[in-house]
Amino acid sequence: MSRAPHEDPRQDAPEVTEPGRSAAGIPAVVSSVRVVGGQAGARRGMLTLLDVNQKKGFDCPGCAWPEPGHRHPAEFCENGAKAVAEEATRRTVTPEFFARHGVADLAGRSGYWLGQQGRLTRPMYLAAGASHYEAVSWERAFDLVAEELAALDSPDEALFYTSGRTSNEAAFLYQLFARKFGTNNLPDCSNMCHESSGSALVETLGVGKGSVLLDDLYQADLIIVAGQNPGTNHPRMLTALERAKRGGARIITVNPLPEAGMRRFRNPQTVRGLAGGGTLLTDLFLQIRLGGDLALFSALNRMMLQMEELRPGSVLDRDFIAEHTHGFDVFAEALLEQDDDAFWSEVGAATGLPREQIDEALAMVLGSRRVVVCWAMGLTQHKHSVPTIRELVNFLLLRGNVGRPGAGVCPVRGHSNVQGDRTMGIFERPAPAFLDALGAEFGFAPPREHGHDTVRAIRAMRDGTARVFFAMGGNFVSASPDTSATEDAMRRCRLTVHVSTKLNRSHVVTGARALILPALGRTDRDDSGGAEQFVTVEDSMGMVHASRGSVRPLSDQMRSEVAIVAGLARRVLGPDDDVPWEDFARDYDLVRDRIERVVPGFTDFNARVRRPGGFALPHAPRDERRFPTATGKANFTANPLTAPRVPEGRLLLQTLRSHDQFNTTVYGLDDRYRGIRGGRRVVFVHPDDAAGLGLADGAYADIVSEWEDGVERRAPHFRIVHYPTARGCAAAYYPETNVLVPLDSTADVSNTPTSKSVVVRFEADSGEA
Numbered sequence: 001m002s003r004a005p006h007e008d009p010r011q012d013a014p015e016v017t018e019p020g021r022s023a024a025g026i027p028a029v030v031s032s033v034r035v036v037g038g039q040a041g042a043r044r045g046m047l048t049l050l051d052v053n054q055k056k057g058f059d060c061p062g063c064a065w066p067e068p069g070h071r072h073p074a075e076f077c078e079n080g081a082k083a084v085a086e087e088a089t090r091r092t093v094t095p096e097f098f099a100r101h102g103v104a105d106l107a108g109r110s111g112y113w114l115g116q117q118g119r120l121t122r123p124m125y126l127a128a129g130a131s132h133y134e135a136v137s138w139e140r141a142f143d144l145v146a147e148e149l150a151a152l153d154s155p156d157e158a159l160f161y162t163s164g165r166t167s168n169e170a171a172f173l174y175q176l177f178a179r180k181f182g183t184n185n186l187p188d189c190s191n192m193c194h195e196s197s198g199s200a201l202v203e204t205l206g207v208g209k210g211s212v213l214l215d216d217l218y219q220a221d222l223i224i225v226a227g228q229n230p231g232t233n234h235p236r237m238l239t240a241l242e243r244a245k246r247g248g249a250r251i252i253t254v255n256p257l258p259e260a261g262m263r264r265f266r267n268p269q270t271v272r273g274l275a276g277g278g279t280l281l282t283d284l285f286l287q288i289r290l291g292g293d294l295a296l297f298s299a300l301n302r303m304m305l306q307m308e309e310l311r312p313g314s315v316l317d318r319d320f321i322a323e324h325t326h327g328f329d330v331f332a333e334a335l336l337e338q339d340d341d342a343f344w345s346e347v348g349a350a351t352g353l354p355r356e357q358i359d360e361a362l363a364m365v366l367g368s369r370r371v372v373v374c375w376a377m378g379l380t381q382h383k384h385s386v387p388t389i390r391e392l393v394n395f396l397l398l399r400g401n402v403g404r405p406g407a408g409v410c411p412v413r414g415h416s417n418v419q420g421d422r423t424m425g426i427f428e429r430p431a432p433a434f435l436d437a438l439g440a441e442f443g444f445a446p447p448r449e450h451g452h453d454t455v456r457a458i459r460a461m462r463d464g465t466a467r468v469f470f471a472m473g474g475n476f477v478s479a480s481p482d483t484s485a486t487e488d489a490m491r492r493c494r495l496t497v498h499v500s501t502k503l504n505r506s507h508v509v510t511g512a513r514a515l516i517l518p519a520l521g522r523t524d525r526d527d528s529g530g531a532e533q534f535v536t537v538e539d540s541m542g543m544v545h546a547s548r549g550s551v552r553p554l555s556d557q558m559r560s561e562v563a564i565v566a567g568l569a570r571r572v573l574g575p576d577d578d579v580p581w582e583d584f585a586r587d588y589d590l591v592r593d594r595i596e597r598v599v600p601g602f603t604d605f606n607a608r609v610r611r612p613g614g615f616a617l618p619h620a621p622r623d624e625r626r627f628p629t630a631t632g633k634a635n636f637t638a639n640p641l642t643a644p645r646v647p648e649g650r651l652l653l654q655t656l657r658s659h660d661q662f663n664t665t666v667y668g669l670d671d672r673y674r675g676i677r678g679g680r681r682v683v684f685v686h687p688d689d690a691a692g693l694g695l696a697d698g699a700y701a702d703i704v705s706e707w708e709d710g711v712e713r714r715a716p717h718f719r720i721v722h723y724p725t726a727r728g729c730a731a732a733y734y735p736e737t738n739v740l741v742p743l744d745s746t747a748d749v750s751n752t753p754t755s756k757s758v759v760v761r762f763e764a765d766s767g768e769a
């Protein structure tokens, strides 16, 4: 039977046109309206959109970018609209659907096709050896999980994964349940995402979160956006950048790709944006090589130190350094002692940037009083990501750019509540103070031994030391590195369980037994316990606010994540467990009261979160220039220059997002800004590199990754697209290329998979994908 391209990856047939030169504008408005109308029906869709990010509405399930204080009546973006449409769809996946499509059939479908089938409506169970999922009751589902958990030799043989959409209330109860059960095995999507940021920021500033609020961006003189594609992944950030520019800020963009969104922004919410030419965002574009950012920040820092030596007091903020920092001398000496020729030849090789451009960047830095650095996955998914982010902190500390208005660190988070989940204790290496508070509040002794992060969780399943995998959202199989290794690991489990809104590949690559539990999403009205409930989330800037769904759920069998955790916890921990799980599921205020008593910063939680706009969590470096690090000061660090080494005839591949997806959820096949339509198996290569490798534009090839373990990892049948990326670098979409990322290739310290630096070679097209 032949299938359409969107059903079958083997039929993938991308068309290629010129990349775009600006972002948003009318095409974005048209795209949102079409997507929402198609999925949800025009009326339900538009009504839902009007509630996105409004003070009484729900938090956009798209990204973690904060909402401005003065909200536009349409405070959403094209990609937020797609995220909403994806969730508020009227299509449903029913037991009859599962009767028609066996697991083997579903496993042969594309992720796009699976997601398009609609919302999950009933708990479904795949018995050992069965070919089809069958409907079960919630009670039976909980019994099955309890039975498998009870059969484990140790609680540490269970894994409790979280993706970043889970609300604060559900996350808090979920980690409480896991710890009462007896394990810190709480891997989450953060392990693959901003873990490197958290590691570097905790060590240097004492808080693993961003130190700026929206107002700081508006007040900045200079904003550096490094390793981030906000035009696609955080479109509302473009509005903030536009406003910052109008206030006089300048912007340096650091990226191997000339992303259309950072060039020119045509704000769909203004007449000028819709009809006029829009705003030029980037003042200086540094087209850096993959992994070159450590070298870039080192070069800027070294030049500033040298200038300060020549004219003391002219460049550095001496008072700030003396009063608030530690380790300056060691840092400065390590950077200054290097031989000039050797240093600059390394910087040139690592960055690929001409010296004049780095000088120009330096001049902009020196001409700016207030500097913010924003970054995302382009900085966090390399082997040397943690030193890179530490060096970026050095860069800001030198001129006192932390803890005052208009300046600071701005790691831009991904999932809409990934930051809140961490605040609620979703972490495999919890701080002792958090466990003390949790144990005291609930009268138990939480486990102290560190649990597994995502990569270690996969190894544990592979090695048979973890046997039950439970996921609160997400798509673990497709999001994790080394797809075949991860799939084999999942198949070795006794039970895999997914609390999900939509069908995905993780439901069809299962343990011996499997469960799918249908959850309410952000847009759905939550009447758990008979009264309307709301949940809370924390955005990328530490603002906590309420989120209230408005769409009537498509099935009365869907449950809120809070209710699912509470029901499961009662069944697993037994009737004698003294946590009032039933009360929590009936009234989320009671959960918030407990959060207030365990997590710092939530004083008067229930009252404050009901105020319009919510409240900001305290942040010691931002609020009072206090740095709760090991030394009690902001730490300078010495970070030896290093960059990925790529052998002759090979390229360095980054795996990234198209404009038409949310992580593993593919919305459509249109990467508008990069000029790719109708397919996803494309690899972007610089024309000169392609010529050297004999790769014609439009030809097909296999991508093969090379790693020290000698295992062959192959992604077959990719169309070569000649594209103006940095030399020596290539780019292709995730998750199709996750098969190429070796499980053991991870960042130092943070253990994040190196999804942005994979050494690859190209081989003749082996045919089918």
Ligand SMILES: Nc1nc2c(c(=O)[nH]1)N[C@H]1C(S)=C(S)[C@@H](COP(=O)(O)OP(=O)(O)OC[C@H]3O[C@@H](n4cnc5c(=O)[nH]c(N)nc54)[C@H](O)[C@@H]3O)O[C@H]1N2
Pocket (backbone or CB within 6 Å): 062, 063, 064, 079, 193, 226, 227, 228, 229, 230, 232, 233, 234, 254, 255, 256, 257, 259, 288, 289, 290, 291, 292, 293, 376, 377, 378, 379, 413, 414, 415, 654, 655, 656, 657, 658, 659, 661, 662, 663, 664, 756
């Ligand atoms: N619509 C939509 N929104 C999303 C998501 C989505 O999939 N779709 N995902 C959400 C999530 S979970 C996250 S984490 C964020 C991700 O947001 P981004 O980090 O913007 O996502 P990526 O597509 O991975 O893009 C990485 C960017 O960094 C650049 N880059 C890669 N390597 C390097 C490098 O070594 N140095 C520099 N300077 N640049 C580099 C790439 O060219 C690209 O522009 O977005 C969130 N928002």
Ligand SMILES: Nc1nc2c(c(=O)[nH]1)N[C@H]1C(S)=C(S)[C@@H](COP(=O)(O)OP(=O)(O)OC[C@H]3O[C@@H](n4cnc5c(=O)[nH]c(N)nc54)[C@H](O)[C@@H]3O)O[C@H]1N2
Pocket (backbone or CB within 6 Å): 162, 163, 164, 165, 166, 189, 190, 192, 193, 194, 377, 414, 415, 472, 473, 474, 475, 476, 478, 479, 480, 481, 499, 500, 501, 502, 503, 504, 519, 520, 521, 522, 561, 655, 656, 657, 662, 663, 664, 665, 734, 735, 737, 738, 741, 755
């Ligand atoms: N090669 C490569 N791999 C990467 C990355 C990369 O750049 N390159 N990026 C990494 C990053 S930054 C991240 S964050 C991870 C993402 O990893 P995950 O968070 O695990 O993956 P998602 O694709 O966001 O998960 C989508 C699924 O979540 C479920 N879902 C959606 N909303 C809800 C909800 O409200 N409740 C529940 N219970 N379920 C819901 C749906 O069933 C949907 O199919 O991937 C990582 N993997």
Ligand SMILES: [Mo]
Pocket (backbone or CB within 6 Å): 189, 192, 193, 194, 413, 414, 415
């Ligand atoms: Mo992410």
